[in-house]
Amino acid sequence: MRRVLVAGTQDVVDAARAALGEDFELAAAYSVAEALKHVEGGVDLVLCNVRFDDSRMFDFLGALNAMPRARRLPVVCCRVARSPVSAGARRGIELALEALGVVAFLEMHELEARDGPEAARAALRAAVMSHLPGA
Numbered sequence: 001m002r003r004v005l006v007a008g009t010q011d012v013v014d015a016a017r018a019a020l021g022e023d024f025e026l027a028a029a030y031s032v033a034e035a036l037k038h039v040e041g042g043v044d045l046v047l048c049n050v051r052f053d054d055s056r057m058f059d060f061l062g063a064l065n066a067m068p069r070a071r072r073l074p075v076v077c078c079r080v081a082r083s084p085v086s087a088g089a090r091r092g093i094e095l096a097l098e099a100l101g102v103v104a105f106l107e108m109h110e111l112e113a114r115d116g117p118e119a120a121r122a123a124l125r126a127a128v129m130s131h132l133p134g135a
Contacts, residue, residue, distance in 0.1 A: 002024050003043045009049050015078070032056055047075075047077075074131040074133070079105075079107050106120075108124065
């Protein structure tokens with residue numbers, strides 16, 4: 001069974017459980033230190049929330065890039081906050097994530113508002129499935 005590290009708030013852990021169901025082993029981490037321990041233990045993919053560990057997502061991604069074991073580990077990031085973000089702020093997030101090697105970024109609230117909750121869950125599942133090694 002594929003192991004996915006969900007690094008984030010309870011909202012993203014809940015979203016991951018809803019999207020991925022029983023097909024994956026999910027390891028939840030609520031701090032950078034906890035997440036890095038899971039990576040050392042072996043995971044197939046990281047799903048990270050923008051608000052991870054009091055908005056320390058970029059610190060976590062930098063630490064991942066510094067770990068030889070994690071350099072090729074696919075990372076999918078998402079934002080689950082219900083508050084809107086400006087287009088400029090969103091583009092800034094996307095550019096920074098791209099520079100750090102993140103393979104996908106999903107704005108979950110926007111997807112839910114536009115396409116419905118089921119479609120948003122399907123998009124999250126598709127992002128994870130398409131970036132798993134060997135998929």
